[in-house]
Amino acid sequence: MTDDVxxxxxxxxxxxxxxxxxxxxxxGADWVEFAALRDAAGISDSVLSxxxxxxxxxxxxxxxxxxVGRRPRTWFRLSAEGRRAVQGHLAWLxxxxxxxxAGTREVQQARPVTGDRNQPRRVPPPLLGST
Amino acid sequence: MPDVAGDPAALERLRVQRNRLADRIRPPWWYxxxxxxxxxxxxxxxxxxRYLPRVDYWxxxxxxxxxxCLLQWGLTRVTGVKVGPRPLRVLRxxxxxxxxxxxxxxxxxxxSLAAGEIEFLxxxxxxxxxxxxxxxxxxxxxxxxxxxxxxxxxQDLRNGGGAA
Numbered sequence: 001m002t003d004d005v006x007x008x009x010x011x012x013x014x015x016x017x018x019x020x021x022x023x024x025x026x027x028g029a030d031w032v033e034f035a036a037l038r039d040a041a042g043i044s045d046s047v048l049s050x051x052x053x054x055x056x057x058x059x060x061x062x063x064x065x066x067x068v069g070r071r072p073r074t075w076f077r078l079s080a081e082g083r084r085a086v087q088g089h090l091a092w093l094x095x096x097x098x099x100x101x102a103g104t105r106e107v108q109q110a111r112p113v114t115g116d117r118n119q120p121r122r123v124p125p126p127l128l129g130s131t
Numbered sequence: 132m133p134d135v136a137g138d139p140a141a142l143e144r145l146r147v148q149r150n151r152l153a154d155r156i157r158p159p160w161w162y163x164x165x166x167x168x169x170x171x172x173x174x175x176x177x178x179x180x181r182y183l184p185r186v187d188y189w190x191x192x193x194x195x196x197x198x199x200c201l202l203q204w205g206l207t208r209v210t211g212v213k214v215g216p217r218p219l220r221v222l223r224x225x226x227x228x229x230x231x232x233x234x235x236x237x238x239x240x241x242x243s244l245a246a247g248e249i250e251f252l253x254x255x256x257x258x259x260x261x262x263x264x265x266x267x268x269x270x271x272x273x274x275x276x277x278x279x280x281x282x283x284x285x286q287d288l289r290n291g292g293g294a295a
Contacts, residue, residue: 024152027149027288029288032211032213040155042151093141
């Protein structure tokens with residue numbers, strides 16, 4: 001991601017299905033075919049159709065329809081506006097992840113020795129892998 | 132609301148999904164042999180110029196470009212993901228506008244220019260066998276680099292490195 005991205009949440013990308021679609025389209029591919037996007041996101045045809053329409057209407061995603069032989073094929077890609085929004089949202093999520101990880105570490109460091117009945121409850125380590 | 136990415140676990144989920152998308156970009160069996168044919172045609176150019184002057188040098192170049200485009204089209208059709216620089220964008224934004232796999236792409240260009248030039252020099256000196264060896268090594272190197280190029284693209288897709 002570029003440095004000039006402003007980390008801010010985008011309510012349109014916030015739902016996890018739309019985040020998946022946008023995040024996959026922003027990964028580096030130019031156009032992604034319907035089936036490839038559906039399989040990678042692990043969602044159904046109808047969910048992808050519905051959510052991609054919302055993103056298309058918002059101007060975040062471009063849709064191109066074509067055919068290979070007699071089989072219709074639909075391709076998606078992020079628009080420039082969509083790319084900016086996704087980058088901002090992902091940067092915001094990354095900040096959130098860092099904050100959660102740092103908070104968990106602080107709690108773990110402040111934990112008293114084992115056996116103290118007044119010690120705070122143990123906080124499990126973060127499930128997230130840091131990149 | 133279960134459908135809301137209100138926690139950073141959404142990023143972890145996205146990483147898994149990006150891995151799945153990247154895993155799709157595996158060359159089919161015909162891709163690398165096709166690339167080898169295209170590169171062999173390219174590195175036969177200096178020989179053609181010297182020994183078969185009636186064969187149009189630019190026609191072989193265009194044929195090579197056509198094979199390259201055919202390979203990319205086939206790869207897109209098989210994987211469902213369009214990767215690599217698009218011809219129209221290249222004309223507008225330059226060859227290196229596409230970030231994923233850029234180092235391998237630069238290496239491909241450097242090797243092709245260097246090998247072609249060395250072949251010309253060797254043929255001018257009359258060292259036919261040495262020029263053939265250079266051409267064979269160059270084809271093998273280019274195919275390996277093309278494989279590396281796809282690997283780098285996969286890696287960038289995993290990391291979201293092409294996001295900007």
